[in-house]
Amino acid sequence: MIPPSLPIVLASTSRYRRELLARLGIPFDVFAPHVDESALPGEEPAALALRLSRLKAQAAQRAYPRALIIGSDQVAALDGATLGKPGDYANAFRQLERMSARQVEFHTAVSLLNSATGALQSEATIVRVRFRPLSEEDIHGYLSKEPAFDCAGAARVESLGIALCERIDSEDPTALIGLPLITLVSMLQREGVYVLR
Template identity: 45%
Template sequence: MTAAIVLASTSPYRQQVLEKLKLPFTTYSPEVDETPLENESPYELVLRLAKLKAAAGAAQHPDSIIIGSDQVAVINGSIIGKPHTREKAIEQLCMASGQAITFYTGLALHNSSSGQIEAIVEPFTVHFRTLTHQQICRYIDIEQPLYCAGSFKSEGLGIALFEKLEGKDPNTLIGLPLISLIDLLHLQGINVL
């Protein structure tokens, strides 16, 4: 019998990415405190949170493979999150203009039967074009990326903001690195194909 797959996220973006693998899965909200610890690096933060999210549902989801993921964006050494307001989105994209932003995505698989957990952190770097204030405002008004780290949606018009993308898997930018996920699933005996 194959273990059930559970995504520890209610993010519609992560769900859409996972649907690409054509595997049945359910979701749950992991209810994890995402506050960074003192002196915790972005890498350490996303690794810890991905593991916590994956492990949080083990009791409710026996005989399951639980996928946890967390992501932060870093510009000039500072973590930037979801803007939540138009003004903050404008500020974030002005800061990103002409710069490179690195996204760190933590990915963890928790086998609730064995207690085994596998986890990785995958970086992905976005090089922004030099943008005018008018371009930034127009983009934000069209796409409304107020609940996206970095204030853009790469799967939409946000691609127009970039000069170059660097990373192993473009799905990483949306919050779920599928290439690495396929590898981790394989370690748990799940062959996507």
Template identity: 50%
Template sequence: MSLVLASTSRYRRELLQRLALPFDCARPDVDETALNGEAPLALAIRLAAAKAADVAARHPGAWVIGSDQVADLNGQPLGKPGTVDAACAQLAAMAGQTVRFHTAISLMRDGESLAAVDLTEVRFRTLGQQEIARYVTAEQPLDCAGSFKCEGLGISLFEAIDNRDPTALIGLPLIALCGLLRQAGFAVP
């Protein structure tokens, strides 16, 4: 069976490589803008499905993995910062707070669809502006929802991480994905 990751994210690609399944990557053409009043969980689910559907339309017969993660600070979605100033502002807003990260995955093929969602809660410690600036300068997490990389120096920003799947916070919940892939007929491991 053919497998395609609907993403060009190096983080998701590296995670999927852990499963030792052959796969291709394709860039989805999806507007990631939140709809007016859309809750963070609903946004993650909608975007994961839209990414999978877009790539599946171009790869008939292939199973396509779509994934999206949305950081949820008090019910408000936080996207990828894109700039140093935006990353610093996000981290300052999250300091001393618990932030929920909704990571949705959608596995699609020719009208068939399987889906799962993972929730990770991250408790940020109180952070000073200088700490934030040092961290952003060191890791440049401009392409990461929430402005950090938990697999790197970002771990120093937290008091705790509560989750079922540590890969979810990086962007692709492999435990849930393995279950979906087995349902679709893949031999994992």
């Protein structure tokens, strides 16, 4: 691979995003952005994901004034209401109970900031997940084996969480895990980074 002319930085503390970006085989640094992830009044889930992905990329700009900085965020929504990271067992149980036999939309946004030129690309991908009917026993069993308290909607689909799903509709399967690689590869190409060369 031809090394990129600018270093690549992932502005995220998510191990899932680090693992996804590593699939592309390009070297990258990691920066921990400190961003208020609260939604603005009336802010739609897709708009929130886009805004946060941009803020995360911009948060690394001072530390990396000449770099390609990747920011990403995911917002899950049920009936238009945002489902955040549950944080604990009780919240995760309640979320999964609400999601049972329902369709949840996962809005995953990625931004690529060239901090040397100020050029910013942003795009959101939507993944629609239909969840199986889940009994209390199913939910307790899942959470005892997969305490996914740091995942939107408590569903870690890259492992046991896939058993919660009845159907997944997406143009990019990596978007559901947290970083839409198909979109990101196109963004990197527009900045002259070709991961296949």
